[in-house]
Amino acid sequence: MGGCWRGLLLVLLCQGWAPGGHGAEPAEPTAVTQLRRGDSLTEDEIERILGQILHGDLPEVEPTGETPLTIPEPEAKIANTTDAAGDSEGNVRVEVVDKTKEEERSEEEAEQEQKEHEESEQEEKKSEQEEYEQEGTEAGREEEKTEDGREEDETEETFEDVSPTTMESPASAVEDNFSYIFNRLSAIESAIHRLNVQFYGMDVKMTQFSQTMTKLRTKLDDTQDTLTTLSEMNSRNQRHIGQIEGCLKGRRLHRRCYLLFRHFESYSSAQTLCHSRGGNLAMPTDQEEYAALAKYIHDTLYPFNWPVWIGINDQRSEGMYLYESGHRVSFFNWFKDHLVTQPNGGALENCVSVSSDDGKWWDNDCSRRMYYVCEY
Numbered sequence: 001m002g003g004c005w006r007g008l009l010l011v012l013l014c015q016g017w018a019p020g021g022h023g024a025e026p027a028e029p030t031a032v033t034q035l036r037r038g039d040s041l042t043e044d045e046i047e048r049i050l051g052q053i054l055h056g057d058l059p060e061v062e063p064t065g066e067t068p069l070t071i072p073e074p075e076a077k078i079a080n081t082t083d084a085a086g087d088s089e090g091n092v093r094v095e096v097v098d099k100t101k102e103e104e105r106s107e108e109e110a111e112q113e114q115k116e117h118e119e120s121e122q123e124e125k126k127s128e129q130e131e132y133e134q135e136g137t138e139a140g141r142e143e144e145k146t147e148d149g150r151e152e153d154e155t156e157e158t159f160e161d162v163s164p165t166t167m168e169s170p171a172s173a174v175e176d177n178f179s180y181i182f183n184r185l186s187a188i189e190s191a192i193h194r195l196n197v198q199f200y201g202m203d204v205k206m207t208q209f210s211q212t213m214t215k216l217r218t219k220l221d222d223t224q225d226t227l228t229t230l231s232e233m234n235s236r237n238q239r240h241i242g243q244i245e246g247c248l249k250g251r252r253l254h255r256r257c258y259l260l261f262r263h264f265e266s267y268s269s270a271q272t273l274c275h276s277r278g279g280n281l282a283m284p285t286d287q288e289e290y291a292a293l294a295k296y297i298h299d300t301l302y303p304f305n306w307p308v309w310i311g312i313n314d315q316r317s318e319g320m321y322l323y324e325s326g327h328r329v330s331f332f333n334w335f336k337d338h339l340v341t342q343p344n345g346g347a348l349e350n351c352v353s354v355s356s357d358d359g360k361w362w363d364n365d366c367s368r369r370m371y372y373v374c375e376y
Contacts, residue, residue, distance in 0.1 A: 261371065267281075294359030296373075309372040318346070334361045
């Protein structure tokens with residue numbers, strides 16, 4: 001209030017007049033001068049000077065050459081109006097409207113309310129920020145849970161974003177947690193049911209596949225039996241054909257037929273080929289049969305001299321010559337002269353061949369390749 005009164009006094013003094021008129025005696029010129037200079041006055045001096053001005057006791061003060069002071073903006077309303085009657089001297093009337101205590105109190109209350117309102121807004125912003133951070137943390141946790149269960153739950157529901165300013169009660173939070181747990185359990189149950197359905201379908205398919213494989217295995221066994229039968233029939237047919245061919249192309253002697261093959265084969269290979277055609281290597285049982293066989297070989301290979309395999313060997317025991325049928329040989333026709341006497345190969349030469357020019361026997365290495373004659 002001191003600053004307000006001081007400003008009002010300074011305005012009146014600077015205007016050079018007081019409400020009481022121009023002829024009053026000057027009161028306390030020292031205080032007025034100090035006031036005009038801007039010197040500080042006590043509260044009692046200011047109130048005393050103000051009372052004099054209101055009662056018209058303060059005379060007009062001559063303006064001085066001092067630089068006027070910058071007057072702080074008073075809280076009073078100052079209105080300069082010209083008298084309606086038309087004052088010849090142009091006197092200005094200053095109306096001063098003092099603020100009442102009620103207005104001051106109302107202003108103070110308004111300022112206090114404004115401060116309280118600002119504080120309440122700050123507290124609300126702070127609480128909203130804390131709620132936003134807390135809800136953001138909860139949303140992050142729920143998002144982590146959702147990402148962890150994404151592989152197991154393909155039908156997971158999309159949750160709506162929660163507004164940061166929304167305040168949820170503890171009961172609703174617990175209810176949301178239970179709802180989330182129940183939804184996850186329901187999704188897991190659905191996934192397990194789908195897996196069971198898929199496993200059942202796979203079991204059915206495996207059963208059908210097993211039955212099909214059993215049928216195929218049975219058919220394969222039947223086919224293998226058929227092929228074996230056909231192979232046996234083919235072998236029999238080949239033997240029959242070989243026998244017929246041997247008798248038609250070769251030479252028939254009594255109840256046997258001989259056929260000479262001009263293919264170089266070892267002793268074992270020659271026996272195998274003769275057997276596949278339904279015969280064996282030639283096995284003459286006596287001198288008469290061998291004479292007819294030697295003549296057939298000589299006639300077929302003349303004028304050349306080739307060794308020819310016949311079915312006699314001592315592979316089982318050295319010096320004990322047997323036919324391919326397993327019977328012992330009853331006669332021999334070995335080559336002998338003053339230089340060579342057969343057999344002379346020992347354990348290295350165990351198979352018998354005949355010379356096509358004279359029909360003599362020679363023991364030879366069984367792996368040697370030469371012509372052979374089959375018997376049917």
